[in-house]
Amino acid sequence: MPLYLIERTFAEALEVSPEGAASIMRINDDVGVRWLYSFLSADKKKTYCLYEAPSAEMIREAAQRNGLPADVVIEVDELRPPAVQAEAAATA
Incomplete structure (x- = not known):
């Protein structure tokens, strides 16, 4: 699956609770x-986040739905x- 790097800029310092992270993942x-x-x-x-996704458009959709x-x-x-x-090859 393709990998994507997402750069996000926030107006305020970011604090993510375990509940917030779980909601994002859902x-x-x-x-x-x-x-x-990240x-x-x-x-x-x-933040600079690494994601797996079928397309960049799906990354943007997830971000929009998460309010990010x-x-x-x-x-x-x-x-x-x-x-x-x-x-890495030696331990695989």
């Missing part, structure tokens, strides 16, 4: 996208440094 499941992980900026006003911004949605491929790739 809606994502309904839409057919999977939240893999990075939060030091000021807590930006999706400022930039980019399809990406995974790239790791050679040493990390060799280690």
Whole structure:
């Protein structure tokens, strides 16, 4: 399944409760996208999220239904440094 990086900008510092995260995941499941992980900026006003989804449009639909911004949605491929790739292959 394609991978997407989503950049989100928030007006206020982001605080996500376990209940809020669970709600996001339920809606994502309904839409057919999977939240893999996120990075939060030091000021807590930006996130960079990695998702699996059939299309960028489905990412945008999930964001809209969750009431979340999706400022930039980019399809990406995974790239790791050679040493990390060799280690991952050895443990697979």
